[in-house]
Amino acid sequence: MAEFEPKIVAFVCNWCSYAGADKAGGQKLAYAAQVKLVRVMCSGRVDPLFVMDAFRQGADGVMVLGCHPGDCHYRAGNKKAQQRFRILSRMLPQFGIESDRFRLDWVAAGEAERFQTIANEMTDRVRALGPLRIRGYVAKEVA
Amino acid sequence: MGRPRTAVFLCNCGPNIAGAIDLDIIAGQLASRQDVAVVERHALLCSPDGQQFFRDTLQNRQVDNVVVVACSPKMHEKTFQDLAGEAGINIGHVQMANVREHCAWVTPDKATATAKAQLLINAAIRRSLISENLEQRSMEVNTDVLVIGGGLAGIEAALTAAAAGRKVTIVDREISLGGAVIKTEEVAPSLECAPCLLAPRLAAVRDNSNITVLTRAEVTEVRGFYGNFTVRVRRQARAIEPSCIGCEACFEVCPVTVPSRFHLGLGTHKAVYTLFPGSVPAAAAIDKSACRHFTDGTCNACVEACPFGAVNFDQPDDESEFAVGAIVVATGFSSWDPRSISALGYGTVPDVYTLPEFERLASSNGPTHSEIRLRDGRAPRSVAVVHCAGSLRPDAIPYCSRVCCLGALKVGELVRKQIPGATVTNIHHDLVLTTPREQAFYRRQAHEGTRFLACTDLAAVQVRTGDHGIRVEGPGFEPVEVDMVVLATGLQPAAGTRELAGLLNVELDADGFLKPDHAVLHCTGASLDGIYVAGCAAGPCDLPTAVTQGQAAVGDAISKLMPGRRINLEMMTSVIDADLCAGCRLCKAACPYKAVSFDRERKVCVVNEAICRGCGTCSAACPTGASKARHFTDAQIHAEIGGLLHG
Ligand SMILES: Cc1cc2nc3c(=O)[nH]c(=O)nc-3n(C[C@H](O)[C@H](O)[C@H](O)COP(=O)(O)OP(=O)(O)OC[C@H]3O[C@@H](n4cnc5c(N)ncnc54)[C@H](O)[C@@H]3O)c2cc1C
Numbered sequence: 001m002a003e004f005e006p007k008i009v010a011f012v013c014n015w016c017s018y019a020g021a022d023k024a025g026g027q028k029l030a031y032a033a034q035v036k037l038v039r040v041m042c043s044g045r046v047d048p049l050f051v052m053d054a055f056r057q058g059a060d061g062v063m064v065l066g067c068h069p070g071d072c073h074y075r076a077g078n079k080k081a082q083q084r085f086r087i088l089s090r091m092l093p094q095f096g097i098e099s100d101r102f103r104l105d106w107v108a109a110g111e112a113e114r115f116q117t118i119a120n121e122m123t124d125r126v127r128a129l130g131p132l133r134i135r136g137y138v139a140k141e142v143a
Numbered sequence: 144m145g146r147p148r149t150a151v152f153l154c155n156c157g158p159n160i161a162g163a164i165d166l167d168i169i170a171g172q173l174a175s176r177q178d179v180a181v182v183e184r185h186a187l188l189c190s191p192d193g194q195q196f197f198r199d200t201l202q203n204r205q206v207d208n209v210v211v212v213a214c215s216p217k218m219h220e221k222t223f224q225d226l227a228g229e230a231g232i233n234i235g236h237v238q239m240a241n242v243r244e245h246c247a248w249v250t251p252d253k254a255t256a257t258a259k260a261q262l263l264i265n266a267a268i269r270r271s272l273i274s275e276n277l278e279q280r281s282m283e284v285n286t287d288v289l290v291i292g293g294g295l296a297g298i299e300a301a302l303t304a305a306a307a308g309r310k311v312t313i314v315d316r317e318i319s320l321g322g323a324v325i326k327t328e329e330v331a332p333s334l335e336c337a338p339c340l341l342a343p344r345l346a347a348v349r350d351n352s353n354i355t356v357l358t359r360a361e362v363t364e365v366r367g368f369y370g371n372f373t374v375r376v377r378r379q380a381r382a383i384e385p386s387c388i389g390c391e392a393c394f395e396v397c398p399v400t401v402p403s404r405f406h407l408g409l410g411t412h413k414a415v416y417t418l419f420p421g422s423v424p425a426a427a428a429i430d431k432s433a434c435r436h437f438t439d440g441t442c443n444a445c446v447e448a449c450p451f452g453a454v455n456f457d458q459p460d461d462e463s464e465f466a467v468g469a470i471v472v473a474t475g476f477s478s479w480d481p482r483s484i485s486a487l488g489y490g491t492v493p494d495v496y497t498l499p500e501f502e503r504l505a506s507s508n509g510p511t512h513s514e515i516r517l518r519d520g521r522a523p524r525s526v527a528v529v530h531c532a533g534s535l536r537p538d539a540i541p542y543c544s545r546v547c548c549l550g551a552l553k554v555g556e557l558v559r560k561q562i563p564g565a566t567v568t569n570i571h572h573d574l575v576l577t578t579p580r581e582q583a584f585y586r587r588q589a590h591e592g593t594r595f596l597a598c599t600d601l602a603a604v605q606v607r608t609g610d611h612g613i614r615v616e617g618p619g620f621e622p623v624e625v626d627m628v629v630l631a632t633g634l635q636p637a638a639g640t641r642e643l644a645g646l647l648n649v650e651l652d653a654d655g656f657l658k659p660d661h662a663v664l665h666c667t668g669a670s671l672d673g674i675y676v677a678g679c680a681a682g683p684c685d686l687p688t689a690v691t692q693g694q695a696a697v698g699d700a701i702s703k704l705m706p707g708r709r710i711n712l713e714m715m716t717s718v719i720d721a722d723l724c725a726g727c728r729l730c731k732a733a734c735p736y737k738a739v740s741f742d743r744e745r746k747v748c749v750v751n752e753a754i755c756r757g758c759g760t761c762s763a764a765c766p767t768g769a770s771k772a773r774h775f776t777d778a779q780i781h782a783e784i785g786g787l788l789h790g
């Protein structure tokens with residue numbers, strides 16, 4: 001049987017992290033193919049329900065990537081993202097989702113390699129956890 | 144109306160996409176989808192030929208939505224949005240699936256890349272099916288400019304705007320314009336005479352009918368937004384009417400002497416005073432905290448002495464409100480006070496001065512009328528200049544102020560000009576001289592006799608009373624004993640910068656200066672549209688930089704605010720559905736721009752879409768779904784998530 005390839009959904013802000021992923025592309029820095037991005041204007045746009053929805057719809061891991069603290073294109077949206085991340089990380093286990101399946105990090109527009117590293121690290125981390133198996137339960141709680 | 148018709152364009156991007164992803168398979172699958180009406184493929188869709196093909200196809204095929212499967216939206220979203228617009232499709236209905244940067248270039252295996260591309264395209268199609276129109280809204284603007292701070296940066300900003308025919312108001316809290324440059328005698332490295340440099344610029348401000356100068360004044364309130372600010376300015380009465388020409392007749396009869404801030408406490412002025420002859424405005428002002436008319440009502444001397452009847456003790460403070468389109472912050476800096484580091488001897492060892500104080504002693508408009516003198520009236524025979532006093536250390540100023548080295552080099556020049564045979568020793572570590580002209584200035588000073596002693600740790604320098612004068616010692620150099628010590632102190636944000644930034648709703652950087660909108664591309668823009676920053680308000684800089692920034696800030700401001708032209712507003716703003724809003728105000732707290740307000744009557748929150756920048760942070764905070772981030776709606780993002788996870 002083929003090795004389990006975890007599906008990772010990453011919400012990335014338009015100005016830093018999406019651009020960082022673009023740069024990784026420009027430099028042909030290959031990373032796990034199951035990492036797929038959803039562009040939002042700011043990491044502050046990420047509603048915790050988006051994260052839950054991604055898990056519900058089959059993601060094994062979810063990331064929120066924004067501008068480094070102090071560099072937010074919208075001043076402090078990433079700070080909001082961080083506050084929400086803290087709360088959500090503590091709530092996830094109550095839904096049977098290991099908090100390691102959720103990651104918040106910062107990738108600047110120039111940080112192509114950092115993007116690649118984070119994408120691969122997250123994939124390895126979630127691969128070690130195995131597939132997420134609580135879909136029915138989460139669907140009831142969140143949908 | 145039936146189901147929306149979606150067109151999908153596949154771009155080969157030469158070999159870039161077609162070589163890494165099997166577009167034949169993709170095209171085949173798309174052709175069989177119910178929700179896709181048109182599938183087209185092109186070798187290079189962004190080429191002139193490709194663009195024509197794209198537009199023509201959209202015109203001929205009657206579609207509602209477009210998905211462009213190509214490169215990053217950061218490359219060409221605008222290109223295809225504009226073309227779609229020309230073909231009559233609202234730009235809100237154009238989506239890009241970024242299969243180049245996010246798939247073809249990062250997924251070496253073609254089958255894997257093809258599978259990933261399918262999901263990326265699927266997500267874009269699903270998203271496009273529920274896309275909504277984006278409307279370009281625009282607004283009339285006020286083209287006048289407010290300049291806060293009338294140092295050289297502010298003066299040049301005002302003159303630039305006025306030259307373009309704009310009405311400008313300069314607000315300065317001092318009693319006259321000029322800022323720091325007027326306190327120096329010569330401007331290095333060119334050694335231009337500072338007062339001569341400034342005088343014609345001040346006259347130009349005074350004589351320009353487009354410029355209004357408000358002194359002893361501060362901005363107390365700012366409302367509105369880019370193109371439509373309303374500002375409130377409070378002006379303290381100077382008790383002297385504008386008919387005063389600054390003839391100084393009243394100075395002679397005024398019985399009260401006060402330490403002069405302009406002379407940094409090294410000299411005095413009367414309770415009725417000007418900063419220097421030829422100031423703009425010319426009118427004197429009365430220091431009400433010292434004047435005997437105001438303190439005990441016993442004196443009227445100036446009223447009697449004034450040939451113009453200009454003294455008016457009853458002049459009220461006034462407040463005015465006016466509209467401007469853009470605001471330039473040019474509030475300059477304050478100098479670091481060395482009292483907090485006792486090893487530097489300042490305030491305890493006589494004849495230890497700061498660099499700005501030394502500049503006052505050397506200035507023709509200074510307390511000693513440009514005679515460099517010790518406190519006992521003698522001319523110093525030897526002077527030591529300590530570089531980086533308080534700089535580059537976490538307990539004082541953690542950064543380098545960039546201009547102190549230049550100022551410190553002037554000491555030798557000014558001392559030798561006046562006191563033949565006097566020695567000047569600069570105790571330094573780095574010498575921050577950033578242009579060939581500054582370096583040439585340094586070489587000249589060294590050649591003409593300034594001695595340079597390199598210290599290995601300026602934070603360890605000690606200044607104290609020695610046997611034959613003031614002793615300066617530290618690691619890496621032989622101790623010196625001199626008559627006078629000058630501390631090259633660094634530059635800090637002007638007092639009140641934090642409060643002003645709060646009024647303006649702009650950000651400060653880690654050191655407390657105004658943060659640029661973009662450090663490279665828009666360094667004279669502050670972090671809010673329509674607010675600019677120039678000169679030392681943005682961080683320590685030399686005069687040419689301050690002047691250039693003042694001109695650049697205004698150049699940008701006036702080219703964006705043109706009389707008769709409207710400005711376009713952000714399209715992807717958030718909007719709140721009043722029917723769904725519960726009035727909880729979480730969105731208001733989340734908004735980084737204060738764009739959300741609470742309507743007390745209707746008990747709902749409202750977004751001011753002229754201020755909103757479209758980050759969507761409020762929408763994420765909204766518990767009822769009332770706040771919608773245009774083009775990034777909850778529904779669109781949920782559709783995209785589903786599309787990425789299910790083929
Ligand atoms: C000792 C010393 C020597 C120097 N020597 C040189 C040199 O030789 N060559 C060179 O190129 N540069 C030199 N510089 C740097 C130079 O002084 C600055 O580049 C220049 O003064 C910056 O001008 P500015 O207009 O930005 O600020 P400033 O000159 O500081 O003017 C700011 C103005 O804003 C006003 N203001 C402040 N806050 C408010 C407020 N809240 N509301 C209203 N008004 C306000 C102030 O009253 C002031 O008039 C030297 C600096 C120092 C300290």
